[in-house]
Amino acid sequence: MPPSRARATTALALLLLATTACTDGEHESTPASRSPSVSEQLRLPLDAYASTVAETHLVEDAQDLLMRRCMNGLDMEWKTLPPVDPQDAKPPNLRRYGADEAAAVRYGYHPSPDPPSVVRRNRAWDERDALPAEVQRAAYGPSGKGGCLKTAQHQLAGDTAPPDDHAFNQLTGTALETSRRTPEVRNALRSWHTCMAKAGYDYRDPYAAAGSERWETAEITPAERATARADVTCQKSTQLVKVWAAAETHVQHRLIQQNTDRLHEAKARKDRWLAAARRVLRREGRTSHQHHLSDQ
Known part of the structure; x- marks a missing residue:
């Protein structure tokens, strides 16, 4: 059988399999007529490895x-x-912390x-x-x-053994979950939940919103698109992505220091x-x- 085809690795795909917002490959390019969204521009320390x-x-x-x-x-x-x-x-890191603004407006959570x-x-x-x-x-x-x-x-x-992202996959997953439990991210998530509740939606967090069984449809529904738009609006008003990225950056730097030899070997390969x-x-x-x- 042929080897596995190339796939971009994201912690969202690894840890949040119920989230239908995640794709398993590449995505559409950013039109020149608009600026990239926050999650499109998001870079984290472990990306280098x-x-x-x-x-x-x-x-x-x-x-x-x-x-x-x-x-x-x-x-x-x-x-x-x-x-x-x-x-x-x-x-x-597209959709690492939930729906991406540009995609949600057009495709909901699909x-x-x-x-x-x-x-x-x-x-x-x-x-x-x-x-x-x-x-x-x-x-x-x-x-x-x-x-x-x-x-x-x-x-x-x-x-030389082929490139192996095992160390990266393991550590980026740990970083996501660890940062999610920090006080600042928990506060931002509570603010997001409150914002969504005011708009008439009751979801625990952006992953629950994106992973709802309601969106398992062949076509994008008006309800799905409306929910996704409210979702990204609340993400922006609470600065959720900015807060979470800052918290995770701190966590990732610590993990890199703790796993220097392992990561450097993977990068060298x-x-x-x-x-x-x-x-x-x-x-x-x-x-x-x-x-x-x-x-x-």
Whole structure:
């Protein structure tokens, strides 16, 4: 089987699976006609230790070129993945503390639709899932980790293990839950609850609002959109995102100090793979996006 396709990692996805506001991949780009929302601009200290969507795509692109060479050597065709436009990459902390203002106005709590470049890449992954068994075995081996994939990974980074976000995932989840229990965030959440109650809504917190079973519908309902708009209005009036981000930044700095060696090793491994991927793409005389053009 093919390896897992790239997914942006968010603590919201890890810890709050009931929240339907969370997407499992990229999201629509920010139109040039409006300013990015607060959560779109949100950056936290631990972000430095995780692979971004763009970085994951870069490694995939270089690996794909090496896999194509290997597959061609076996007289088999290998179509490389189409690129994702840089502006279509999902911000790392979107909806970390609840609904995002820009998305809520248009889509309520439903995931915003993937932009065309993301759709194309996902479709290409789906096509790989449907490759003939003979091609699958050549590409991935019986285990899903062998074949030309293993060859390409060794050519790319030698004995360096692939990037692993386990440390980041664990610590960012801890940071979110720890910051949620701080006095300042608890106060902000109470203010948010009061604001929502005045608007006629009774939800414990933004996650409960976004994760309501009422929104498990094929289409966005007027009630959902109205609730989401009230939600983000209350987030703004209580400065919930600003307060929570400040509290979590403090927590994350402490966790980084407590886990320096573990995080530095994870980052060093990621950086080695990125450097190797850039060398492969430079050697081919193409950027991470240009090398797809001959495959269209």
